[in-house]
Amino acid sequence: PGSTTLEFDNAAYRGSISLNTGLFIDGKWVDPVEPDMIDIINPASGKKIAAVSLGSSKDVDIAVKAAQKAYKTTWGLKCPGSQRGKLLTRLADLMERDIDQFTALESLNGGKPFAVAKGVDLAGAISTIRYFGGWADKIHGKTIESNETKLAYTRHEPYGVVGQIIPWNFPILMLSWKAGPALATGNCIVLKPSEMTPLSALKFAELVAEAGFPPGVVNIVNGYGKTVGQAISEHMHISKVAFTGSTLVGRKILEAAARSNLKVVTLELGGKSPTVIFDDCNLDQTLKWAMQAMYLNMGQSCVAGSRMFVQEGIYPEFMEKFTAMVKAFGEATGDPFAPTTMHGPQVSQVQFDRIMSYIASGKESGATVHIGGDRHGTEGYFIQPTIFTDCTPDMKIVKEEIFGPVVAVMKFKTEEEVIEAANATDYGLSACVFSENVGRALRVAHAFESGSVFVNSAQLIECSIPFGGYKASGIGREQGEYALETYTQVKAVHVNTGLII
């Protein structure tokens, strides 16, 4: 199997990183059964960084067999929770040791500003693995009182082999959200990173081996969605699939599960999250949060606050200050490794084109480009942070997930009106409300049809707090204690302690 060495020489990171570029199956680096490669692109330049192996359904079969064997012999119920926890904690420590290498890979492959990637993606991924390591020996069922001659208890057993399909917007972070709870509960995994951003997953696999996980517990099969992703979702010996990505693909995974073995499916899908700003908010604080809600990670965030509702009394002052902030943020666009950069490129040419077509649609449908609305520079996939005003609910830019740095701003009058408008979407992932009136803030928080609500804040997702969608934004919860439920199945054991007379 191949390998590559990436050289970095910039203010944020100096050094070289060697990576295996094959598939990681049964604790070893292997070539795909049918050799194939994909070029990995630096989105800041549009140029090739490396080439990595692409697997197929045949490699998924091999990985599933390795995972089944590990589950029956060295993992699952054969391995005490304390030992699984120890390995996960060790893995978190190794990730922390190599945090700068991971960050450099995420910045190079995903165009993320280095400091943000380190503080958000890597800090989050490491704490997630460590957090779930802490749960590994605290997973247990209940004893249920029935009658005098019966003892009943439950066991929270792992599924066995689980499939995990990861997107490109937060590669190592989404990997940790999937791997952490799956491994803590004793499952073995067959994981597919996004074909566009596999580098940090390759590095992760190396640390899995170094930490001492038994072979076959973690298998990483890089490849396309239509081949490897589909093979995972229709595999007869994968008992659960966890997916993060588009709603379109989420539907395909559910269909594949229904057609094959009725595997359990959890989905984290898109969003069109509202940010609701009342006249009585703390304006300076709200401006900072609203910026972050929308523009973090170049708007490529499932919780992006891409519909902003501003109450009419504060609208002129808010818009004036918000515009100035977004302009300053846009001026900090550039090389992800430069210390001053806040805004990097979109992940790919395809995403760039998609976002530009949404911007064109906004213009055509009569919305006003308040700021931005164009590409930045001539190289790479950079797009200016963009604000649309004069938006109406029927516009595509208000209804559909753009997954780029484009916000649609709307003015509102009353609390009732804004609740209805905020909920008028098929999605329900996240929502923000800004008000210093605690009664109003909580009334609105409770009225939102969404899996997460942030009051006077945004985007602060944490490993100990459940995350997931209402409506078309998904099924199931990741993170926190709730995530353990989606990686275990409950067995009820009935014990007769009496005699039939």
Ligand code: NAD
């Ligand atoms: P996608 O859903 O196609 O890709 C996500 C993952 O699913 C990738 O690993 C991909 O290889 C895999 N996949 C694709 N087709 C598959 C199939 N048929 N079966 C199984 N797996 C499959 O997303 P995309 O095309 O890269 O992005 C399109 C849009 O999706 C974005 O613009 C955005 O709106 C949304 N998206 C959302 C998230 C999120 O965090 N919720 C993440 C990425 C993309």
